[in-house]
Amino acid sequence: MALLALLWGSGFLWIKIALNGGLPPLHITVIRCALGAAVLLVLACSARQRFPRDRRTWGHLVVAAFLCNALPFFLFSVGEQTVDSGVAGVLNATTPLWSLGIGLVLGTERGWRPVRLAGLLLGFAGVLLIFAPWQQSGLTSWGALLLLAAALSYAVAFAYMARHLIGRETGPLALSAAQLMAATGLTTLALPAGPPVPADTTLTAVIAVAVLGILGTGVTFHLNSRLIAEEGPTAAATVGYLLPVVSVVLGAVVLGEQLSARVITGLAVVLIGVGLTRSHKPADPAGGAEAAAPRSIGSSTG
DSSP: OOHHHHHTTTTTHHHHHHHHOOOOHHHHHHHHHHHHHHHHHHHHHHHOOOOOOOOOOOOOOOHIIIIIIHHHHHHHHHTEEEEEEHHHHHHHTHHHHHHHHHHHHTTTOSOHHHHHHHHHHHHHHHHHHHHOOOGGTTTTTTHHHHHOOOOOOOHHHHHHHHTTTTSSSOHHHHHHHHHHHHHHHHHHHHHGOOOOOOOOHHHHHHHHHHHHHHIIIIIIIHHHOOOOOOOOHHHHHHHHHHHHHHHHHHHHHHHHOOOOHHHHHHHHHHHHHHHHHHHHOOOOOHHHHHHHHHSSSSSSSO
């Protein structure tokens, strides 16, 4: 979860750098999907994992690719053109709350107790303290609506993946690679409708989108899929609460940014909230080791 938060949390920075360097949102989306798919394809082939062959699984993969990759990636790239980072952070942090509601309705959540719900609400309160969106502009703009839609899309995708993809016989790396391949195909189809890449696109933008695709998409997506398999979609979405912790700490360490008492308090509240969401019921002794073991994402561990 910590590694996933670190890689995912840096994604907003790479998107902003790529946008400032001249890359259009659609091209950022296509490139990150393609590079992420390439990384996972190499890993899956190295692990000798077979890709799904039945049409039903590929149908589910296309739906998941649209909801979890193509749509939210594009919405985040467009939304960050007009929305302050603080507002973007708060709206992204609504994913665990959306995921909880959807998971409870669909029955994809496991082992929920009041203490874990309290952790979700506490984590969101910590995010509000860190970003203080009431001090920033853009909360009611169209860009904010796009970011909110992206957060909702992630939540729907996590529940869909837990219900239709997790636990299949296909190895986890191959399944993740196949989904990003589908996302690459979906986004590529939209390229003719998008603007051309500006001639003055900077090398910095190219490097930023490369890092975004390899680490912020390929590696991150695989880690996220494993977390969904082991702990459920809302637990995976809770990583969103750690993203502001990553961004604030990196800003202080790398850029020398000041940390106010409000931000430090918010960081502590987020960490406590996430800790509560990680609370599980003790395993039932009668259930044996099998009952306590987490569910696998597939028959192959990769």
